[in-house]
Amino acid sequence: xxxxxxxxxxxxxxxxxxxxxxxxxxxxxxxxxxxxxxxxxxxxxxxxxxxxxxxxxxxxxxxxxxxxxxxxxxxxxxxxxxxxxxxxxxxxxxxxxxxxxxxxxxxxxxxxxxxxxxxxxxxxxxxxxxxxxxxxxxxxxxxxxxxxxxxxxxxxxxxxxxxxxxxxxxxxxxxxxxxxxxxxxxxxxxxxxxxxxxxxxxxxxxxxxxxxxxxxxxxxxxxxxxxxxxxxxxxxxxxxxxxxxxxxxxxxxxxxxxxxxxxxxxxxxxxxxxxxxxxxx
DNA sequence: ATGCGGACCTGTTAGC
DNA sequence: TGCTAACAGGTCCGCA
Numbered sequence: 346x347x348x349x350x351x352x353x354x355x356x357x358x359x360x361x362x363x364x365x366x367x368x369x370x371x372x373x374x375x376x377x378x379x380x381x382x383x384x385x386x387x388x389x390x391x392x393x394x395x396x397x398x399x400x401x402x403x404x405x406x407x408x409x410x411x412x413x414x415x416x417x418x419x420x421x422x423x424x425x426x427x428x429x430x431x432x433x434x435x436x437x438x439x440x441x442x443x444x445x446x447x448x449x450x451x452x453x454x455x456x457x458x459x460x461x462x463x464x465x466x467x468x469x470x471x472x473x474x475x476x477x478x479x480x481x482x483x484x485x486x487x488x489x490x491x492x493x494x495x496x497x498x499x500x501x502x503x504x505x506x507x508x509x510x511x512x513x514x515x516x517x518x519x520x521x522x523x524x525x526x527x528x529x530x531x532x533x534x535x536x537x538x539x540x541x542x543x544x545x546x547x548x549x550x551x552x553x554x555x556x557x558x559x560x561x562x563x564x565x566x567x568x569x570x571x572x573x574x575x576x577x578x579x580x581x582x583x584x585x586x587x588x589x590x591x592x593x594x595x596x597x598x599x600x601x602x603x604x605x606x607x608x609x610x611x612x613x614x615x616x617x618x619x620x621x622x623x624x625x626x
Numbered sequence: 627a628t629g630c631g632g633a634c635c636t637g638t639t640a641g642c
Numbered sequence: 643t644g645c646t647a648a649c650a651g652g653t654c655c656g657c658a
Contacts, residue, residue: 348651379634379654403652430652431636446636465635467652482654509629518653525651594651614630617649 347428349490349523350566352403355434359459360398362436366453367394368409375448379429379469382449386472389422390451396421402486402522403427405434406477423477429467435460487521490559495521497553504544504552511547512540512613515559524559526616527594528566532559534593539625540618541611565590593619 347355371390376382393409400406407424426434439456449461449470461470477483487503488494503520504511512533515524524532533540535558538551547555569590592602597610597619606623 351651377635379652427652429634430650463635464637465650465652467634467636507628513629516652527651615632616652 347403347432348525348528348566349403349563350528350569352400352405352428352523353567354570355428356398356400356405359434359436362455362457363395363398363407363453363459365394365396366455366457367412368392368451369454370450370452372450372452373448374443375446375466378448378463378466379427380471382470383472386424386470390424390472393422395453401478401483402489402518403525404483408477420474422472422474423480425469425471425473425477425480425482426461427469427482429463429465429469431465432461432463432468435462485519487517487519490521490523490563495556495560497556498549500556501547501549501552504547507544509544510541510613511538511544511555512616512618514544515555516616521559523563527591528559528562530594530619531562531592534620534625535562537625540613540620542626593621595619 368390371387373382373387376384390409392411394412396408396410398405398407405426407426408421409424410421411419413419428434437450437458437460439452439458441458441460443450443460444462446464447460447462448466450458452458461468471482473480488499500515500520504514507514509517512529514520515532516526516529530540532555536551536555538547538555593608596608597617599608600606601608601621601624604621604623606621608619608621610617610619612618
């Protein structure tokens with residue numbers, strides 16, 4: 346379900362209802378996610394105040410700390426959340442009936458609960474202390490695609506000598522975060538690059554264009570509120586509206602919207618890959 | 627270091 | 643209509 350725009354949309358949706366709020370209770374119905382949820386989250390988080398909601402790649406980072414009357418900084422704890430393939434976070438009224446895959450509720454004293462749902466359980470919810478950016482899952486991540494660090498010459502430099510298909514290359518979170526299967530397909534189409542081409546054999550000029558297209562497609566999707574595939578919904582349950590503007594993803598065998606050639610669908614490292622043999626080389 | 631394939635888990639859809 | 647197999651938005655890990 347979630348690629349970067351969906352995660353960003355989720356973040357924007359939930360943040361206003363969480364910031365500066367005190368957690369009143371945590372209910373864990375299923376702790377076996379990608380990694381088990383530690384019971385400490387349930388015992389330590391209630392009573393703490395949520396201080397920030399951030400995103401790094403497709404990870405959401407919630408910071409929490411106690412409200413110390415003494416003024417002594419007791420340090421922050423962090424909740425690292427990934428939505429995996431099928432996860433979502435929504436805001437629901439306290440005591441809303443929980444469905445089969447509603448694994449966690451974090452309820453605020455306002456009566457609003459942050460509900461984590463994830464049928465496939467590929468996501469995670471990790472409770473820890475210490476600098477979140479040094480966390481093993483975040484430490485080695487590449488730059489944010491919408492930041493200036495993702496510069497026109499960045500991909501060319503990183504790709505030197507690499508033989509993987511360019512599609513796998515831009516989906517590698519150590520290279521750049523947040524480019525999932527849908528947007529990798531779309532950005533390569535927009536840049537006119539064959540997804541099978543070896544990463545190390547693409548010109549600086551084409552990489553500059555690809556970089557621009559990646560930024561464009563992600564920023565556009567964020568503006569649209571995320572892609573709707575199957576059942577993606579934002580924090581309050583509203584659907585995203587980006588699907589209608591996908592040019593290649595999910596359109597294998599159909600005519601290219603630009604040149605009319607039938608789009609080809611292949612697999613690159615187990616992932617569905619759609620491209621136009623006429624427009625992409 | 628790089629690249630590949632398997633692993634995690636459930637739900638939906640395509641095909642017989 | 644029913645059964646089975648393939649596939650789905652992610653990414654970590656172990657092995658060659």
